[in-house]
Amino acid sequence: MKKKITTLKEIAKQLNLSISTVSRALNDHPDISESTKEKVKRLANDLSYVPNIFAKGFRSHKSNIIGVIVPSITHYFTATILKGILDEAAIKGYRVIISESDNDISKQTEMLKTMMQFGVDGILMSLTKRTRNIENIIKTMDTVPLILFDKVSNKIPCTQIVINEEEAAFDAVEHLINIGKKRIAIIKESEYSYNSEKRYTGYLRALNEHNIAIDEKIILSVEDITLKQGRRMTNILLSLKNRPDAVFAITDSAAIGVVQALKKFKIKIPEDIAVVGFSNSIHSTIIEPMLTTIDQPGERIGSTAIKYLIEEIDNPNEFTGIKTVEIKSNLIIRDSTFSS
Template structure:
């Protein structure tokens, strides 16, 4: 049984005394094949272990039926949800996905992009790494007309098709919510403001402060990466502020959880001393104490929408170049970490 020759359409043709062309056509349900002939071929194929050779076929067709997915990191709830969404659509359309992750490094991202290009994916879905500053490395795709669709972490130049949530609005809602809980001094813990997601949330935060007549202070902005260490440092900074802030909008649930734990260990009461809102609606939010108020960020939907649009473009239904920005709905999920249980003392 080991490593025998693969059956090919020629083998089938020979054994049925017909030509390979007919076999090929029959297998593709080409209309111009006699029903009886097709049945004969189908029956025969069902008995043998024939599997079509995708390389021969791709070589002719110049289509790979594969799309590349480039993400900044695999170890996050959000990303795996997106992948699940993408997978759902691609699988049903008979496309494979090749997943590459950049570990937040622009260099690795560029290498991955090049690799996916060489593998001749029919399209690309990408979320940019932390320190990606331009899209030069995507140029081969653009030049060759291979569709690229960005999601979540995107460039804000407005010339590319992107699938995002309204980060500014979410930032605004989160901050507004804290203000409504009586918070007057709200810190914002976030990451590199060069990335659209973070700069937009920051913008929303600033706008909400402004609209409510609250002053913004530089000190209230804490920028770090998204590691556990950064979360702990943020907590430390918050503790050392005086007066201590009474609210925190943290750009990521994991960071928020780390922060909360550190603060609580120092005896800070949440939400009464400081109310907290996270971002992402990760599973973790419901398991920590108090449960975390957060922005629901529909990863699976984003994945589905991205994949659907890309595949439609590839298939010639719809056109990515017409669609510029697809905004996925998102919203606030209120839980214990932000809802004050005792009345606030006025200043």
């Protein structure tokens, strides 16, 4: 039992007005008298008129829809970013179409294409691992504005919203140094990743500035930075003659794996070996000891990203320049580095 949808024509007929007058009345056009406006608006309300979005977008070439592509929606940090995007979008009157690339490059390409077909006004994207074929991304960019966040690439000439990765990692490692640690291991990603690379340079810089020698033996790289890999790497570290006295894992889940492995071997945290993660996931407060980590303000990243995007959408011709916007994160010190 579909309800009959009311159109401008219907309202016009009932009020003996022209369609254009009704349209203008609803849009508060100055040419229309107050009395007419009121009549029109009242009837529109009574008939629960909703403007046909297609007819509107059809004319204006504007959908007020923004496309978002993320690797994994179930990842907590990603979800907080999405929340930031959704909230800001609601305020600015945009709808958001979300797609998951599942860390699959071909899916990502496919999605970019269908986003275009659906006439989105702009695209926010966080890249899959090992994103190779940049061409189609760049190609879409001359049809519709695109902004990257979190997992970015400086090979793509567009505005990018990121955490101050290097500085954050620097802070984390310096914190370890400050509590007296001298032999600090790192677990990072082996494949190239913007985030991993930045954190790694932050690690190196901290060691350098504090005149601590760099030891390749305690610089470990893994393909997938997971909990399981964290455990595996810890076993490797513990088998060394010269064990580290701290571990900086580039990710909370890896850090949790480290903690679990250390506990298994009854190694005291943080006295014997301190652990720092990255992300401030919820898990970091559930594991014992609670994890020292970097809090990334996901919502701010999301809202910032969409703000810049809408800016570009509203001013399509003026070249606003490619910015890399860094959102400040901050170190949260908990029991895994601090014994009370």
